[in-house]
Amino acid sequence: MPHPYVLLSAAVSLDGYLDDTGPDRLLLSGPADFDRVDEVRASVDAILIGAGTIRADNPRLLVNSEARRAARVAAGKPPYPLKVTVSGSGDLDPSANFWHTGGEKLVCTTDKGAERARSLGLAADVVSLGPELDWHRLLEHLHEERGVDRLMVEGGGRVHTQLLQQGLADELQLVLAPLFVGTPDAPRLFGPGSYQAGRLRLVESRRIEDVVLMRYEPTAPGTGLHPSPADRHWLSLACELATRCPPSQTAFSVGAVVVAADGTELARGHSREVGDPVVHAEEAALAKIDPADPRLATATVYTSLEPCTRRASRPFPCARLILDAGVRRVVTAWREPDTFVAGADGTGLLTGAGVDVVVLGEYEGRAKAPNRHLL
Structure with missing residues (x-):
């Protein structure tokens, strides 16, 4: 609560x-x-x-x-x-x-x-x-x-x-x-x-x-399903990153930050950054981190929108990329609506694989703001 x-x-x-x-x-x-x-x-x-x-x-x-x-x-x-x-x-x-x-x-x-x-x-x-x-x-x-x-x-x-x-x-x-x-x-x-x-x-x-x-x-993420004050800071940053996305009529604007257990920011990203029209926020952030970085195992991914489970533009959805990176905790503001993918359930895929997913609903309004034209 x-x-x-x-x-x-x-x-x-x-x-x-x-x-x-x-x-x-x-x-x-x-x-x-x-x-x-x-x-x-x-x-x-x-x-x-x-x-x-x-x-x-x-x-x-x-x-x-x-x-x-x-x-x-x-x-x-x-x-x-x-x-x-x-x-x-x-x-x-x-x-x-x-x-x-x-x-x-x-x-x-x-x-x-x-x-x-x-x-x-x-x-x-x-x-x-x-x-x-x-x-x-x-x-x-x-x-x-x-x-x-x-x-x-x-x-x-x-x-x-x-x-x-x-x-x-x-x-x-x-x-x-x-x-x-x-x-x-x-x-x-x-x-x-x-x-x-x-x-x-x-x-x-x-x-x-x-x-x-x-x-x-504080900067250190919470643990498990218990949100920490720092979780709110990092998710707020993810929501701010979402406002930097180039506008689109066919995709959501999303921001993401990957943070180590000690509060060190490992990477950040947002949808359609650096001119790539199909890159997703979590994908962009994770691509900037060495896959062998041991901090990923205890890191938290903050994303303004629930990670996707299906996409046509890339071989792997963001939920799968998070699992493949070894991340075991995700904090998000907003569950994905059926606008582009019916029955999207990134939370279900992640939790089924043992990842702790925390939804901070008080940030839903901020996460939706750059996507109002799609809702």
Whole structure:
């Protein structure tokens, strides 16, 4: 099921700490960056923090700018985003600022934690995610039941770590402050464990007074049938490539990208590229890769349209080319209609051969856009 866009936001010292061990909160950035955070808060549907952050920092999580609140209302939104906290135990302080400021509040917890949280008389909805905390279920609930399309996560480090390790973060906004903490017992941003492979993509870097904002996106594809945030990026690129195709009345415009498991782009292609009137996108991309490249076995092919199973212009359809290349995972936006081939079922051919096929239907509109004249 679809998830919201998950944006992780944090400020850290040069040695990676979120705070020191003193009684007061360590301010890592200044007024200009606080205003930037306020702007980001105003742009999202919900803000999430862990229960530990409520206990440690007692935050309000408000949109402080009156103009930004007014803009939200003018757009048909509440003045403040939904505030969400996550607690396995349900052990929450009813006097915390979190409950007494801003708009609606939501507690996501376990079956046992829900009993505890409901007994506190909190001014919040309480939702149980089952016997254990389940981030997938939490994100599905926010999207399907609460209408959350964009979620800002402000901590703490344990929450950020879990979302990154489970491949659920679409973006990391990290502010680096010019100071050291140096205290081993102070809270760090990220904990130990297994993270997704590959380097993150630097989207933006910006100086804000004496701190630096860095925005990163993950690049590593998902595994199996579980889509990752990077899957959305690469499929979006495939849809963009489809718009570069020379127009045709007899063939679809399709884009394709082949990506290694560590997030390295191996090749890209689009229909009818370099003057070939019959080349398909997946065919064009795979032709640029050495067939002996060992990375193909764990690569993902992203294609804006389901790979074809029959064609008159070449000996082998794209689904067969993918199988012959040894690729075991395909992500697509759109199942092939009967416009040119009745009963096309590239997904069936691929899955029957053991390939994992993920369809991200939220990209169907973009994939269809350059093909409207054919539909």
